[in-house]
Amino acid sequence: MKKIMEDPSKIMRRSIHTFLQNYDRATTAAALVLPFSAALLLSQAFFSSSSSFHVRLNTLFNGAGISTSLDLFNMLSFKLSQTLSSSLLTLPFSLTFFLFSKAYVIKLLSDTHDSVYYLPLLKTHVCNSFLLLSVTSSAFALFLIASRNSYTIFSLASALIYSIILANATVISNLALVSSTSSSSSGGYTAILKACLLIRGRASTALALALPTNLGLAGVEALFQYRVVRSYYKEDRDIALIAIEGTFIAYLYALFLVLDTIVNFLFYQSCLKNVEDQKIGREDEYSIKIQICETENTKICIKCPE
Structure with a gap:
């Protein structure tokens, strides 16, 4: 059967409506994730002022015989170094305040308010970290192989592939976090596999x-x-x-993180509804075929000279 997915603009409008409808609780969730958002912004500011990790990374690449003279390569390696450094510096905050906020929002939107969501989220978040690290390393290695040559078009193409792969991996990770809270999932790699199955044919919607x-x-x-x-x-x-101004900006960042959780949750619900509709459609189609076969058999029996 053909997959009929809900329009991304409708999901986004419902997400914003849900956010505004539960604004008092959304602000509570933002307060929970505020230490993480502040730590993330400060870590990025610290890294931009001290790029020693970036310099050491380029030195390592030069030692391996890989040219780092391309502006595109410098930009990507700087972004990779910034992401890795920020992730390490904010790890205690992401494992606590970030996941506490997600668990609070999902519990608010879910029908089962008596479930404990933190442990499945923690397991899935750790597995997501390994997944993103593996995907980033593999995609960046592809870019490095292309950069060994002097053909800029290969470098541009590999950089585009690197961005697409990383974007899809991030979308799968976000969906896996939400799906890990369902009653049929225990989190971890199971939630990632479930997210991969749900996102088939819906990647463009998730990216949008x-x-x-x-x-x-x-x-x-x-x-x-x-x-x-x-x-x-x-x-x-x-x-x-x-x-004071930095605190307000960090709180604004926290509000966007809460909205992102709401968007991922509603997208997950839309995927489940789409899968359920397809299942019902296949069952209806199967029952219609059985009825047709039974009708044809009845006609044959009537014609038989018993």
Whole structure:
């Protein structure tokens, strides 16, 4: 049967409506994830001011005989170094406040409010970390192989493939976190496999849904760099005012993280509904075929001269 998926704009509108309808509880969830968002923004600011890890990574590549003179390569290696450094620095916050907030939002939206969601989320989050690390390493290795040659078009193509693979892996990881809280899942790699099955034929919808929230998060990160980090190094404002404004920006980042969880949850529900509709459609089609066969057999029996 043909897969009929809900339009991404409808899911996004329902997500925003759900967010505004439960704004008081959404702010509570944002307060839970605020330490993580603040740590993430501060870690990125720290890394941008001290790129020693990036320099060591380039030194390692040069020692392996890989040219790092391309601007595209420098940009991707810097982003990879920034992501790895931020992930390591914010690991205690992601394993606690980030997952507590997700568990709170999912419990709010779920029908079963008596379930404990943290442990499945923790197992899936750890497995997601290994998955993203493996995917990033493999895709980046492809880019390095292409960069050994002097053909820029190969480097551009491999960079595009790297971005697509990483985007799909991130979408699967987010969906796996939500699916790990279902009663039929214990989390971990099982939730990742379930997310891979659910997202088949729906990858474009998932990417379209991830785009608005990721743009919002990127915009808040840029705002933090401009208003907080820049003012701190220029020393053009009082440190107390910078800290207060930084807290408000981190809280705005936390609100986008809450909205992202709501979007992923509603997308997961839409995938389940789509799978259920297909199952019912196949069962109806099968029952119609049985009825036709029974009717044909009845006609044959009537014609038989008994």
